[in-house]
Amino acid sequence: GQQVMQIPQYQHVQEGEDFTTYCNSSTTLSNIQWYKQRPGGHPVFLIQLVKSGEVKKQKRLTFQFGEAKKNSSLHITATQTTDVGTYFCAEYQAGTALIFGKGTTLSVSS
Amino acid sequence: DAGVTQSPTHLIKTRGQHVTLRCSPISGHKSVSWYQQVLGQGPQFIFQYYEKEERGRGNFPDRFSARQFPNYSSELNVNALLLGDSALYLCASSFGALQETQYFGPGTRLLVL
Numbered sequence: 615g616q617q618v619m620q621i622p623q624y625q626h627v628q629e630g631e632d633f634t635t636y637c638n639s640s641t642t643l644s645n646i647q648w649y650k651q652r653p654g655g656h657p658v659f660l661i662q663l664v665k666s667g668e669v670k671k672q673k674r675l676t677f678q679f680g681e682a683k684k685n686s687s688l689h690i691t692a693t694q695t696t697d698v699g700t701y702f703c704a705e706y707q708a709g710t711a712l713i714f715g716k717g718t719t720l721s722v723s724s
Numbered sequence: 725d726a727g728v729t730q731s732p733t734h735l736i737k738t739r740g741q742h743v744t745l746r747c748s749p750i751s752g753h754k755s756v757s758w759y760q761q762v763l764g765q766g767p768q769f770i771f772q773y774y775e776k777e778e779r780g781r782g783n784f785p786d787r788f789s790a791r792q793f794p795n796y797s798s799e800l801n802v803n804a805l806l807l808g809d810s811a812l813y814l815c816a817s818s819f820g821a822l823q824e825t826q827y828f829g830p831g832t833r834l835l836v837l
Contacts, residue, residue, distance in 0.1 A: 644823070656814060656830050710821060711780045711782060712759075712816075712826055714768070
């Protein structure tokens with residue numbers, strides 16, 4: 615099965631700067647989920663997007679699902695050191711198999 | 725409330741050996757999924773079990789097998805271990821089987837020497 619592509623692979627920012635990671639697919643996605651994994655930790659669910667053009671916010675995090683449902687983005691405003699980790703997008707294939715992208719690793723320096 | 729628990733936390737095996745990893749889902753969750761995460765990569769789907777039946781299987785060899793018990797806990801078995809099986813093995817639970825939010829456990833770190 616196809617895998618969602620994430621860019622960039624790594625991103626380093628100064629605390630207070632914004633950060634965006636992108637998730638792209640060559641085919642239409644039924645839905646997209648975003649997870650965060652802290653260093654040495656396990657993935658933690660952030661959000662699920664289902665509708666075309668959907669935008670959801672969680673405090674400083676903004677999630678978007680493209681109009682064609684082939685891409686998604688996660689934007690963090692004014693990063694903090696607590697935002698450090700790897701952010702994964704994931705899509706369900708055949709309803710039961712959650713397929714993860716390779717992730718974007720964010721580092722933040724204060 | 726207790727989250728997903730996995731045991732053991734760490735494990736060292738040698739090539740050719742067999743390993744059994746265990747997972748207890750969140751209370752009330754009926755689905756358990758297993759993932760393999762190699763360093764620097766995203767989790768790779770291995771299996772999903774729902775109501776004791778296999779509902780999904782990823783692209784892994786037959787050396788990998790799993791089962792789910794009546795109390796919804798699960799075991800992942802890997803036979804004839806290879807060096808490449810060294811990874812973090814994650815278990816995730818969800819209430820239902822289809823396109824649900826996955827709640828991950830802390831994982832079992834397996835090192836094959």
